[in-house]
Amino acid sequence: MPSASIRLIIAVAAALALAPLAGGAQTAIGAADFRLLPLRIHLLRAREAPELGCALQETDARRILGKVNGIWRQAGIQFYADAIQPEDAANQALYRGLGDNRTEAHLRLVRPRESQSDALFHVYYLGEMRPNGICLAASYQLLFVKETARLYKVTGGIDEDLPRVTAHEIGHALRLPHRQDTFNLMASGTTGTRLNDAEIAAAREAAEAFPFSLEPEEALALADRLKTEGKPQAKQIYAALAGLPGGEVAKAARERMAP
Numbered sequence: 001m002p003s004a005s006i007r008l009i010i011a012v013a014a015a016l017a018l019a020p021l022a023g024g025a026q027t028a029i030g031a032a033d034f035r036l037l038p039l040r041i042h043l044l045r046a047r048e049a050p051e052l053g054c055a056l057q058e059t060d061a062r063r064i065l066g067k068v069n070g071i072w073r074q075a076g077i078q079f080y081a082d083a084i085q086p087e088d089a090a091n092q093a094l095y096r097g098l099g100d101n102r103t104e105a106h107l108r109l110v111r112p113r114e115s116q117s118d119a120l121f122h123v124y125y126l127g128e129m130r131p132n133g134i135c136l137a138a139s140y141q142l143l144f145v146k147e148t149a150r151l152y153k154v155t156g157g158i159d160e161d162l163p164r165v166t167a168h169e170i171g172h173a174l175r176l177p178h179r180q181d182t183f184n185l186m187a188s189g190t191t192g193t194r195l196n197d198a199e200i201a202a203a204r205e206a207a208e209a210f211p212f213s214l215e216p217e218e219a220l221a222l223a224d225r226l227k228t229e230g231k232p233q234a235k236q237i238y239a240a241l242a243g244l245p246g247g248e249v250a251k252a253a254r255e256r257m258a259p
Contacts, residue, residue, distance in 0.1 A: 027197075029076030031247030035207045036219040036240055038120035038233075039079040041065065044110065044127075048092035051128040052110055054147040058084050061125075067163030068170070069243060071185060071193045075200040077174075077207050080219075080240040082120050082233055087112050089126070104134050107144050116141070119212050121173065123166055132189070133165040135172035140210070143169045154182050157191025164191050171195075174203040216241060216249040227256070 041061045046052035056064075061084045069078050089095070089110040098106055111124065123143040132149035136142035149165045151157075158164045168185055176186050176199055183192035186199065195203070207213055214222065223237035241253035 028245065029074075029200075031244040031250055032216060034076045034078060034216055034244055035204065036078050036080060036214045036216065036237070037207060037210060038082040038212060039065070040082045040115065040117070040120050040122050041084045042112070042115065042122065042124040043084065043086040044089040044124055045086060046089040046092050046110075046127070049089065049096040049110075052089045052092060052095065052126050054125045054127050056125050056147055058086075064160075064163045064166060067158065067160060068167045069240065071158065071163065071167040072170070073243070073245075074195055075203050075207075077203060078240045078243060079121065079170075080233070080236040082236070083115075085115055087115060104129060104131065104144070105136065107134070108136065108142065121170070123169070125162075132161075133169045135169040138172055138175065140173040143173060145169060152190045154190045154192050156183060156194075158193050159191075161191065164193060167193070171199075171203065174206040176203055216244060216247070220249050220252060223253070223256070 043056050043058075043061065044052055044054055062081070065079065065081055072078060090112050091109040095102065095106060095110055107124070107126075107129070110126070111122075116122070118141065121140045121143065123145060125145050125147055127147060129144065129146050131146075132151065133143070133145040136144070143166070145162065145165050147162065149161045151161045151164060164185070171186050178188055179186045179199070181187055181192070181194075182190050183194050185193050185195050219237050219241055223234045223241070226237070227234035235257070238253040238257045241249055242257060244250040244253075
């Protein structure tokens with residue numbers, strides 16, 4: 001019998017494959033035109049600066065990522081977890097000592113050096129900060145989301161706040177500005193998830209420009225290689241591919257995930 005984590009991944013992938021797009025797009029994007037991007041999820045822990053520490057676990061991170069992919073599916077963009085890392089925040093005493101002089105820009109200080117990389121997206125989950133989330137300098141390496149995020153519920157919006165905040169900050173890393181349409185993903189503070197065609201085109205252009213962006217067949221080949229090397233990332237790539245809207249690559253990924 002497959003492990004609980006594998007069963008969860010298969011269930012999420014199947015749901016994404018059958019789910020309708022998250023609204024807004026006028027033309028569905030074919031499976032072959034999807035792009036996959038690696039994402040490292042950091043679950044910060046902090047004894048010296050309790051406001052930095054979050055209580056999220058790996059199962060929470062996988063659920064959040066599944067819903068993030070459900071949102072970004074309308075743009076033909078999917079993310080796979082390169083790693084999910086519970087880890088101690090860096091420079092905790094310094095961060096706490098800044099007190100009232102502290103700004104969101106100081107969040108740069110708390111990123112553990114050992115897990116940084118410029119070859120993938122990074123999202124850091126922490127306990128408390130003023131905004132629900134922030135993408136510093138529009139950088140794909142500097143996405144921060146607080147676990148206590150709260151949003152205004154709108155008709156047709158997503159049922160959970162953290163995936164929407166995460167997807168919104170990813171939007172900034174894909175060069176999308178705020179747009180104050182209540183039901184739009186880039187609106188501030190709501191559960192809306194829609195993107196219009198112009199936003200989808202801009203986000204796809206940004207995604208394709210990353211040197212680590214993969215087409216589905218490239219991602220499948222990478223997953224197959226990682227699987228032979230015994231690397232856990234293979235399972236995450238297969239899960240992202242299995243959620244594509246049909247096609248031979250999605251079928252192959254689901255077959256490789258089967259027990």
